[in-house]
Amino acid sequence: MQFEVIASARSVQGSGASRRLRRAGTVPGIVYGGDAAPVAIETNHNDLVLKLKKEAFHSSIINLVIDGKKEQVLLRDYQTHAYKLLVLHVDFQRVDATHELHIKVPLHFINEENAPGVKLGGGLVNHVTTELDIHCLAKDLPEFIEVDLGALKVGENIHASQVKLPAGVALVKHGEDDPIIAGIVGKGGAQEAEEGAAAAE
Numbered sequence: 001m002q003f004e005v006i007a008s009a010r011s012v013q014g015s016g017a018s019r020r021l022r023r024a025g026t027v028p029g030i031v032y033g034g035d036a037a038p039v040a041i042e043t044n045h046n047d048l049v050l051k052l053k054k055e056a057f058h059s060s061i062i063n064l065v066i067d068g069k070k071e072q073v074l075l076r077d078y079q080t081h082a083y084k085l086l087v088l089h090v091d092f093q094r095v096d097a098t099h100e101l102h103i104k105v106p107l108h109f110i111n112e113e114n115a116p117g118v119k120l121g122g123g124l125v126n127h128v129t130t131e132l133d134i135h136c137l138a139k140d141l142p143e144f145i146e147v148d149l150g151a152l153k154v155g156e157n158i159h160a161s162q163v164k165l166p167a168g169v170a171l172v173k174h175g176e177d178d179p180i181i182a183g184i185v186g187k188g189g190a191q192e193a194e195e196g197a198a199a200a201e
Helices: 015-023 045-052 055-059 190-200
Strands: 003-009 026-032 039-044 062-066 069-080 087-094 101-110 124-127 131-136 145-148 157-159 180-185
Touching: 003 045, 026 045, 039 045, 039 062, 045 055, 045 087, 055 101
Parallel strands: 003 062, 026 087, 101 145
Antiparallel strands: 003 039, 026 039, 062 069, 069 087, 101 131, 124 180, 157 180
């Protein structure tokens, strides 16, 4: 999926200027990384809110158009109001086609209802995490990664190392850890699920 964000450079910065931008329906932000200097930007608030609601926007290469000049970026961070539907600030990072990205990608679980542990054993699927830490070149970045739970029995888990990754994508390893991604617990196994989640963290 291709996303495009239209922005313009902003010369006036500071908290007062940012408040004025928000009142005018725009979001202050910054784009950084690569060989170029960081650039302060502003973009349309409502358009950004709609895009942020899409899962793929958070793990896709985005075409950021600043005053007519296009560059490829990743969404790196954004701040929202504590209780209002209001984006306060957004950060983008430039993408270099020759350098690997380090990013979290959402997981899509499939075949849960067909897993023996669910269909025959009456178990419950426990999603320990919903994203995976990966590294890859920009051209290989997937919008999501599928995790097939179709073979799991009650008491069995899938670990990060067992997830089938797309070509060009590698798992970011944190020491010797091989965290649990998902598993199937028996009915009344909520405590086991909580312990598994705690162990994964």
